[in-house]
Amino acid sequence: MIRRLGMALALMLALLLAPTARAAELTLAEVLRSSSTHAPQILEAMARQRQADARALTAQGQFDLVFDAEAQARPLGFYDGVLTEVRATRPLETNGGSIYGGYRLSSGNFAGYDGKSVTNQLGEVRVGAVFSLLRDRMIDERRGRRELAEADIDLAALDRDLIAIGVQRRAIEAYQLWVAAGLRVATLRELFDLAQERQASIDRQIELGARPAILSVENRQNIVRRQALLVRAEQDLTLFANALSLFLRDDLGQPVVPDAKRLPQHMPEGVKPRLVDRQEAMSGRPDIQALIARIDQNTIRARMAENELRPRLDLRAEASQDIGSGSPTRSPGEALFGLRFSLPLEQRAAKGRIAEVAAEQDALSIRLRFLEEQVGVEIANLRTQMDGAERLAALATDEAALARRMAAAERRRYTLGASDFLIVNLREEALADATIREIDAIYRSAAARAELVAAMADRSQLGI
Missing domain, CATH: 1.20.1600.10 (Outer membrane efflux proteins (OEP))
Structure with missing residues (x-):
């Protein structure tokens, strides 16, 4: 024991007397x-x-799915029709158009000029798409x-x-x-x-x-x-x-x-x-x-400016189906196709850009x-x-x-x-x-x- 204590003291003394190590x-x-x-x-x-x-x-959020809901009612007047509609729309990432789908449900009485608002008993399901054929086809603002x-x-x-x-x-x-x-x-x-x-x-x-x-x-x-x-x-x-x-x-x-x-x-x-x-x-x-x-x-901006020179020609396709009992004229499924055309005549803004x-x-x-x-x-x-x-x-x-x-x-x-x-x-x-x-x-x-x-x-x- 004494020998070990002596060795420990000698080691401590050697460490104390040793020169300080140089810093790295x-x-x-x-x-x-x-x-x-x-x-x-x-x-x-x-x-x-x-x-x-x-x-x-x-910028990517411009292509997010958008959900809309709308309801309208007439508490006063001869007609007491109530219409509820929900719709989801998503812009296309490869075209300037969009796709959409929705559901409508009506109840009560509507005027003859509001006939499009009337649905069958269980409502109407609708899907459709809009495609850009000229302007916004290859590139658009989004x-x-x-x-x-x-x-x-x-x-x-x-x-x-x-x-x-x-x-x-x-x-x-x-x-x-x-x-x-x-x-x-x-x-x-x-x-x-x-x-x-x-x-x-x-x-x-x-x-x-x-x-x-x-x-x-x-x-x-x-x-x-x-x-x-x-x-x-x-x-x-x-x-x-x-x-x-x-x-x-x-x-x-x-x-x-x-x-x-x-x-x-x-x-x-x-x-x-x-x-x-x-x-x-x-x-x-x-x-x-x-x-x-x-x-x-800048090349991207040039493509966007050249896109504005083109006329707009959009194709719309839509299909809808009423569900439940109701008018026989609304029971069959419907399909709709349409075109929309517009052309700026002077186009000075696009030419300037x-x-x-x-x-x-x-x-x-x-x-x-x-x-x-x-x-x-x-x-x-x-x-x-x-x-x-x-x-x-x-x-x-x-x-x-x-x-x-x-x-x-x-x-x-x-x-x-x-x-x-x-x-x-x-x-x-x-x-x-x-x-x-x-x-x-x-x-x-x-x-x-x-x-x-x-x-x-x-x-x-x-x-x-």
């Missing part, structure tokens, strides 16, 4: 996952998509509005994709700026720590008479200058962390300011653009697809052609920028490596007394400048890749 690095994938799930702009676009779904349901509403669903989905791509691109940029700021802080902190460590060595050498006293003042001046650079860099890191919190959120959607302990040690490579041809790049762009969808919508839709179609086609040209140039320019940024990043890395070797060699010479303080300081600051240029060059390279991925609407790389 914040990855770009984590930021993109959080942004795509909780970004308010994306949630708003999703709400608008649901709104488009609701509008489509409303079907046109339904098709437009369904196209609005696609437009809302494309708008959501476009917003999501923009949000994810800004999330990548915010993450890369935060990481680059953290690496600049680390570089300047190392430069500041070197100056502080050298101060103690200089003070000891001054006490021994090996160095002049003015050298201590000069190094303190150097410490203050490097500390000022570090403070500004730390301020920038805080600002970029706050900006990143707009995309990094918790499970409740609340912004989370990332801790500096979660900074990566190196600038992550980030997203990788795919090599695709121009046609595939165009097909993935939501703005181009949205413009094509608007052209399709056709001209308006044709002009809009031309404008949309021109806009689509220009947008495709613009996107092609944008992708070509971004590829050029990405290639140039990658070459510059490689050169900056080589420059930083050479500056690091020079600074290390100069510090060794200074330790051996073969160099002086001014040269060592210049070498260290040259190394810091080269390192910061390397950080900036790698950031620009990663940013160019992210811009190209966004321009090509690569949803997998953007975490959509």
